[in-house]
Amino acid sequence: MASAEAIAELSKEVLSASLEGTLAEHSTQGSHGVNYHHPYTGNDGYAFYMPTLNLIGVGSINAAGAQIAELGFKKALIVTDKVLVKVGAVEHITKVLDSIHVEYAIYDGTEPNPTDNQVDQGVAMLKEENCDFIISFGGGSPHDCAKAIGVLATNGGKIHDYEGVNKTKTAMLPVVAINTTAGTGAEITRFAIITDTSRHVKMAIIDWKVTPTIAVDDPVLMVGMPKSLTAATGMDALTHAIEAYVSTISNPVTDANALHAMKLIKTYLRDAVHEGTNLKARDMMSYAEFLAGMAFNSASLGYVHAMAHQLGGVYNLPHGVCNAVLLPVVQEYNAKAVPHLFIDIAEAFGHRDIGEDEDLAVKRVLEDIRSLSKDVGIPKNLAELGVKPEDFGLLADNAMKDACGFTNPRAPTRDEVIELFRLAYEQ
Structure with a gap:
């Protein structure tokens, strides 16, 4: 068995390799396995959870x-x-x-x-x-x-x-x-x-x-799912994939699952919604939601879910719809902390002209999320869902206690959460 000193030295080598040499020339995707995605987390490795x-x-x-x-x-x-x-x-x-x-x-x-x-x-x-x-x-x-x-x-x-x-x-x-x-x-x-x-x-x-x-x-x-449920659950899966990908505890396995889930959802959700008996679209969306579940089961989620849970608790609104409305607003906020990760998301969405342009990647991802939501019939904003601005303070207080928010790439203040609710209300 390797000594503690040997393990510590190997950890240093792994961290060094993630920051220099050929891996550094790849997109962030190329280096996830050597802790380039997020700062090195120490000597405890990572966990991956699945049913038997x-x-x-x-x-x-x-x-x-x-x-x-x-x-x-x-x-x-x-x-x-x-x-x-x-x-x-x-x-x-x-x-x-x-x-x-x-x-x-x-x-x-x-x-x-x-x-x-x-x-x-x-x-x-x-x-x-x-x-x-x-x-x-x-x-x-x-x-x-x-x-x-x-x-x-x-x-x-x-x-x-x-x-x-x-x-x-x-x-x-x-x-x-x-x-x-x-x-x-x-x-x-x-x-x-x-x-x-x-x-x-x-x-x-x-x-x-x-x-x-x-x-x-x-x-x-x-196959028998109605359009509205197909749309809401599909956007829920997309939220799982994106939040898991930008999570502070993502790992190489969750990253791979999340990125492929994004690719499948972008490709097949519209068909699954508008052609409900299209078994290929249903099969690919089933695969995508499974991959997205694998991703967030170990990487956890973020403030989209922390906020959506409160909307569901107070107004009894459909969870997937709340996620879809909040997703572009919260990810625009997150992108200020981890813009490089949006290069990979944009590539998963099918964009091949991004290069290392972080601003363009963020712009394309937000456009694609909003376009997909619109095409599958998701309401535009929280106002259409009947949410009341006077409740934003209460909603923000509860969101900040939600365990899903602990792994968000930015830790918002109460005023910032209220502002995110306002932006989702007015968009």
Whole structure:
């Protein structure tokens, strides 16, 4: 085993190599693996989080039965919503469970922006039905609700006890997350976002023990998504990729995931929105949201999400729409600190004439974000969403406490957050 002195010397060599020689002649992308993207972080390396098993691609729901059977559990609590039950979508998983002789109960009380009360209802049903594992079926809301139910099933207490980073003592009850949207990444992440109904605040539970055991991303399940949901979740995925890329704790793996996710979303989101049965577009968006989830699961996020969470908590607005409206405003603010990173984002968006022109890169990226949002039908600003300027102070106060903001490349003051809300309101 190498001595501490040898390791320290190697670290110095790695840092030196990142700042001089041939790597320095590349764009920032060329040097990420040797800590050129952000300042050297020390001797602790970096972590990368993922579910144990991921089933991906057309028909992957058909492989889920054998994998669930291997877990050896007897009865599932299926966490979903009333719409997915009504349209028969949940039958995709109940038929699988019937085929492997696993019993189930269905909790369909999850709503967009799931609440602490819905989590408590799910826990009560899980105990009443003697379920020994959980299946979430849907988008981010059922996944987050299921994860929160799983936390309380093994850790006890109230979900408020676990707000923040790594607050659980015990791994949550196993969760199989079956995804029906291409956006949130919740089926693979260690994040669960739950609304505190007493404070009207979205709580961020961030904990590697809150990562699903199995994730299933089958684009066939996404073909029926309406345009508005396709657009909102797609822009959510783009926000994940960009925020993870400029995050202060990004790493070589998250960078690669984020950049390719951006490329796919820029290429295929419009087709997925306007040609909902285009299976290639659905497949590529499923792939893109998975990559973006991989990126932010380890690199975390930034002030787009920190601010969007507050809009969801106070106004119960669609999360992806809030992200899309805030994204260009916050990234213009961030670009003042890390303009060089926008060269890579511009290249991922397909621009080949940027060179090392940081100002041009920032300009093109912001134009592309706004153009994509407009083309897929995202509202122009916060005014159109009914947000009230008199709430900006409260929203800013809560955003500054949100754990997602801790890794933003700039640390804004309260007045700056209020100004970001104002800019998003008036743009």
